[in-house]
Structures are given as structure tokens and as C-alpha cells.
Amino acid sequence: MSEPAWRPLGPAGNNVRRNVRRLRERRGWGYGHVEERLAREGRAITTLGLSAIDSGERLVDVDDLVALAAVFGLDVEELLRPPLDCDTCHGAPPAGFMCMECETSALRTAGA
Known part of the structure; x- marks a missing residue:
């Protein structure tokens, strides 16, 4: 039996989603600004992808997590909590x- 294409976020995934949105909004950064910073980190996530992260429709994988932490100047653990x-x-x-x-x-x- 195959795994469903989409799984709901667990507690850590929801923490990441909420933290990314909160940090982006507090800094006044639009999706385009975050997209550009992620590209400089070597991890491209489009504005559509960032919007999907905000809404919980897109899972953040480990490479995304590391790049997002770098963009916001945080440790990975800070995005998980x-x-x-x-x-x-x-x-x-x-x-x-x-x-x-x-x-x-x-x-x-x-x-x-």
C-alpha cells in the first residue's frame, strides 16, 4: 500500500511553518525577498512554495530547514521550537x- 501524497504537519512542522511566517512578517519581508535570500543559500523555494509552507500545504524537508534557518540567522533548533x-x-x-x-x-x- 502506498503512502498518501500529502500528510498533515506534525507539531514540529507546524512550529517551523509558524516561525517562518512570524519571522518573515516581523521583518517586513515579502515572499520574493525570502525567495532571493534562499537562492543565495543555494536552496530555491519559489514564492508559491513559500506560500504553501505558510499555509501548511508544503512540508519543509531538512535542506529547506537548514536554508531557512540561515536566511533568518537562526539555529535549526530555533525554527523547530x-x-x-x-x-x-x-x-x-x-x-x-x-x-x-x-x-x-x-x-x-x-x-x-
Whole structure:
């Protein structure tokens, strides 16, 4: 049996998606600006591809992740984690809730 062509993002994929969008918007960068910077890093992602990353319709592979981290001047781990600079939840909403500001969600813990 073959794997489906599209899989929903997991928690790390959603963190990457949200962080890339948040960082791009905070810096006032359009998709075209990010596309140019990625090309200089040797990893071409079109504006359409960047839009699909923002919406969760495109998975970010390891090479994309490394290039995106370089573009934003971050370590890869920083793109994988919930955003600690969210003024509302600081990357740690209560278990079972989602922050409406950064869209980070916390899973319920076992026994909760």
C-alpha cells in the first residue's frame, strides 16, 4: 500500500511553518525577498512554495530547514521550537490549549 501524497504537519512542522511566517512578517519581508535570500543559500523555494509552507500545504524537508534557518540567522533548533518570544504564551500555553497569538498548542499530558 502506498503512502498518501500529502500528510498533515506534525507539531514540529507546524512550529517551523509558524516561525517562518512570524519571522518573515516581523521583518517586513515579502515572499520574493525570502525567495532571493534562499537562492543565495543555494536552496530555491519559489514564492508559491513559500506560500504553501505558510499555509501548511508544503512540508519543509531538512535542506529547506537548514536554508531557512540561515536566511533568518537562526539555529535549526530555533525554527523547530515553539516561539519563545510570543508575548501571550512565551511558547508554553497551558496543556490542552492553543495560543491565539502564535498558534502554538500544548498537548494534554498523560493522566490529564
